[in-house]
Amino acid sequence: NIMRRFRFVLAPFIGLALACIASAALAHEQLFGYVYVTDTLPKGGFEFEQWITANFKQSQGDYLNLPMRSEFEYGFTDNFQGSIYLNYSYINANRNGVNGETSGPGIPQNADPLARYDATRWDSVSAEFIYRLWSPYKDPFGFALYFEPAWGPRETELEGKLLFQKNFLDDRLVLAANLIFEWEWEKKTGSLNGDEPEFPTTERESEFELALGAS
16 A cells, blocks of 8 residues: 555656656756755756655654655746745554554644554645855855745744855865754644643744755
């Protein structure tokens, strides 16, 4: 059942990716899987990317969480790029928690803790904007501003990044650093104990990260 659902979710995007192979030479180079560089699409450039992240295997039971993002990028100018993300996920879990219950990232609080949770769901839509101020090819180093808001039925996010890039050895060695600031408002449904009615709550989180990369 897991593999059938997995193939069903991926099939449209595999076809779209194959259709784009002919224009792959026009896409800008992706040096990292997580760290952003300051390169942007040229004015009028367009690109599609499909992201799949696999989270699996916990201390016991079954757990598979596949967050997926379909991204459409467009270069408004040579230094300003905008994107739209469609965010969705597939989760299959059963008795995976340390206490033998079904729980964990992506599983609703009001899910049956003694039953298997199996769902493909829509998570959110997000926009991404990157504005490059300095180019690593013309200036001492590359510097760009990144902003990404996201809206969904379960959570709202605001994410900002400061992107840095420095090239060496005729651009064959690339060093990158990202300062990441994130604010998240997550809607949850649950109760303090089983005797009380469920009620909606909003959990607020803030996060700071430093991501480094070399390629």
